Every structure is written in C-alpha cells, then in structure tokens.
Amino acid sequence: MNQSIKGRRIGILLFSVLAAALMIFTLPSQMVPAYAKGKTEVYATWKEYQKSGQASGTWNDVAAAMDQAFDKAQELFSAKDYDGAYKWINNAYYGYYETTGFERMAMGYIAGSRKTEVELQFASCKSVAKNKGTEEDFKKELDTLRSMIHHDANVLDGKSDANDSSDASATSSGAGQASASSGSSTSAATAAFVASFSIILREGFEAILIVGAMIAYLVKMAGEDNARRKKLLLPIYIGSVMGVVMSLVLAWLLNLLRLANSASQEVIEGITALTAVFVLYYVSNWMLSKSETEAWSSYIKSKAEQSSASNNTRALGFTAFLAVFREGAEVVLFFQPMLAGDNIHSVFMGFIIGCISLVFVYLAIHFLSLRIPIKPFFTFTSILMFVMSISFLGGGIKELIEGDVLPMTSPAWLQWIPSNDLMDVLGIYPTLQTLIPQLILLVITVVVYVKQTRKNHALHAQALAEHEAAEAKRIAEEKKAADEQLRKTIREVVEQVLAEKSGQQ
DSSP: OOOHHHHHHHHHHHHHHHHHHHHHHHHHHHHHHHHTTOOOOSSSSSSHHTTTOOOSSSHHHHHHHHHHHHHHHHEEEEETTTHHHHHHHHIIIIIIIISSHHHIIIIIIHHHHHHHHHHHHHHHHHHHHHHHHOOOHHHHHHHHHHHHOOOOHHHHHTSTTOOOOOTTTOOOHHHHTEEEEEHHHHHHHHHHHHHHHHHHHHHHHHHHHHHHHHHHHHHHHHTOOOHHHHHHHHHHHHHHHHHHHHHHHHHHHHHTTTTTTTTTHHHHHHHHHHHHHHHHHHHHHHHHHHHHHHHSGGGSSSHHHHHHHHHHHHHHHHHHEEEHHHHHHHHHHHHHHHHHHSSSHHHHHHHHHHHHHHHHHHHHHHHHTTTSOOOHHHHHHHHHHHHHHHHHHHHHHHHHHHSEEEEEEEEGGTTSSSHHHHHHHHHSSSSSHHHHHHHHHHHHHHHHHHHHHHHHHHHHHHHHHHHHHHHHHHHHHHHHHHHHHHHHHHHHHHHHHHHHHHHHO
C-alpha cells in the first residue's frame, strides 16, 4: 500500500518535472514570435492594415499606419539592414501614400506642389538607405517625412490649416485619436471636392494648353481655306481622342497587372514624359522657324509650305496624343482611390465643374489667339512648347527617380529653389538629376535660337529684297506700259491731226 502510494507520488513528481521541462523548452518558442513582432505587427500595405481591424477612418489613421512602416524602416536601418529599410520606405509610399489617395488629396486640397515635396522627401530617405548613410541622417530625413505626413493628415481631417505648421511634430499616438464628427465629415467632403476639381483642372490644363495652341496655330496657317483647315486639324483631333482612349486602356492594364501605384507606373509615366520632350522640342523649333517667314512672306500660300504643313501635322498629332496620354492616365489613376471613399458625390461634382472650366480655358485660348498678330503668336507658341519641354523633362526624370530607376542627389546649396505650384508646373526641382539635363537643353535652345534668329533675319532680308525687287520691277513695268500708252496716244493724235489736214486739202 505504502509502496503503491510512494510509486504514485514518484509518478506525479516525474510528470511534474517532465511538464516543467516541456514548459521551459516550449515557452521560448511561444514567446519569441510575440516579442519578434514587437509591440505592434507591421503591415506592408493599407489593405492588410485595414483587415487587421485597426482604426482606418481618417487621414490621421493612415498617417499612424505609415508611422509603423517608418518605425520598421528605422529599426532595420539601425540593424544595418539598409535594403530592408529601403523596402519599408517603399512600402509606406506605394502601399499607403499612393493607394489610399493621400497623395492626390494633398495635391488637390493643400497645394499642387505638395505632392512633389513629399515625393522628393521619400526619395531622400531612400537615397540615405541606398547609399548606406549615417543613422543620424536617416533619422533626420525620416522625421521630416513624418512631420509632413502628419501635417497633411491634420489638414485633410480639418484639424488645422494648410499654412499651420504647429502640428508638424505630431506623433502617431496623437494621430490615432481622430474622431469622425460631423464637422470633420463636412471638411472631408469639401477636401474631396477641392481635390477633385484641382486635379482635373491642373492635369488637364497642360494638355489643353498644348492642344489649344497647336489648333490655333494650324487655324492661322490655313487662313480662309476651310478644306485645308479641316485637313490640318484632323491629326490633332485624332491624337487627342487616341490619348484619352489609351489613358483608359493603360489605367485598366495597370490595375489588371497589379502595377497601379507601383514603381512600374512611375517608370511608364517617366518614359512617356521624356518621349514628349523630344516631340515638343521638335515642334517648338519648327514653329520658331516659321515665325519670321510667315510674317514677312507669302510662303503660307505656296505649295512647298502646304507640303511642309501636311507632313508636320503628323508630328503635331503625335504631340497632342502624348500630351493627353501623359495627363490622362495619371488622372484616371488619381481618381480611383478617391472614388473608393465616402465622398463620391463631391468627387464627381469637382470633376464635372473642372471639366467645364477646361472647356472655357480652351475657348479662351482659341479665340484670343485668333486676335494676336501672326508673328507674335507663332513666337509665343514656340516659347510655350519649349517651356513645356523643360517641364516634361524635369517631370519625367522625377518620375524615374520615384520609380527607383535613377538616384536622387539634392545638395544643400540647391535648397534655395522654392517649392511652389509655379516651380512644379515648370518641372524645376532641387535635384541635380533634373536640373543638369534642363540646363543642357536650355543651352542647346539658346544656340538653336540664335542660329534660327539669324536665319530668320536672313530670310526676312531676302524676302524684303525680293519684295523691293518685285516692287521695282512692277514700277518699271508700269512706267514702261505708261510710256507705251503715251507713245500710242501721241501716235494716234498725230495720225488724227494728219488725217484731218488731208481731209481739208
């Protein structure tokens, strides 16, 4: 009996020791994942973050989610995992900033240049990680990016004004406490309307400006010949319509291939913009070469000019296609996350009013241009095309930087370049990768302009000399004809007098 009890006690003791041993060996394996996950699990995309059940109703919630990605990037950078830090900065950009519509809302509601400011700050963070910079530099760039994100989130949530920088040091803990009050809902609807209106007006304005200027140019070339006018304008209309169609196709393909809001989208936009640079620059030089001859001679009516115009309208049509295509695909992708929100009515209202405004912009360009004298108009159009080529060059290279194709170098001595809507439209950014090609293009343009101006002056002098020679010839011929007429008249009078004398005899 006693042995039985003793055996039972030994069995219980052995079982307890075995259980304790199992707990000792299994606890680390159970605790390590929980510890490794850190206090909070980090999600690579906004969709994953939403599925986790965390707060996701305000822009401050988006900023808080991005903070977790930033924290992960900082943690990996501190551990010398530079590639991992680079990846998580990209996750914050493509997985959150673009897919949520944060980028578009900030661009439309705060300022058109705000999108570029934040994008370049993302690029600065990635540049430090890629170049394996110091932890101090990475933290400095990352903190700047955080403050920009939280500032914009507070503005979009109606918690502060766009010019208020007092919230720049907002933390993720404070950001997650935003409430969905009726006031913030009204502010969100207003923000959605303003963003929608601003985006369609801003993106469409560049295309309308280029297409409208080219149409007005060809209308002036055609003069009163309606048949020729229709023939010249047809490629422009076809190019514009094809640009709209291909914009929709590209947006559909990017979504189908899951490439929307990714580096691939940035690369496609960059290549399209750089292609447009070559065509715009060609068209600019062509228009400049015609400005003097159109003003000082009658080449416009000659067969050679008609042939030249017919051939070059193909280039103009391609330019119209690229201008519309570049902006169109971006607009479609811009509106997709906005239409997935709660303020669809405001988005549609902003879009419709923006489109109506663009119609008036086109009509103003068209009718005002018809009242401008030929030479100033052609010169202005040429300058406009050149400015747009500079803009597209800077914008295209910036897209390639964002798509991780090119590095970004932004030294401190370039920070004097202001960040505003004008600089953004002109494609001028504080980076060597964009400024150096733009300066090269500017130098080439100055050389071409000087040569073309001399050529135009020579053509002007030649046309003037030909005109003077023709005028002198006309005067000589008129004088000769008058002399002949005078001699004829004198001869007739003499003959008449002689006839009268003969009759009297």
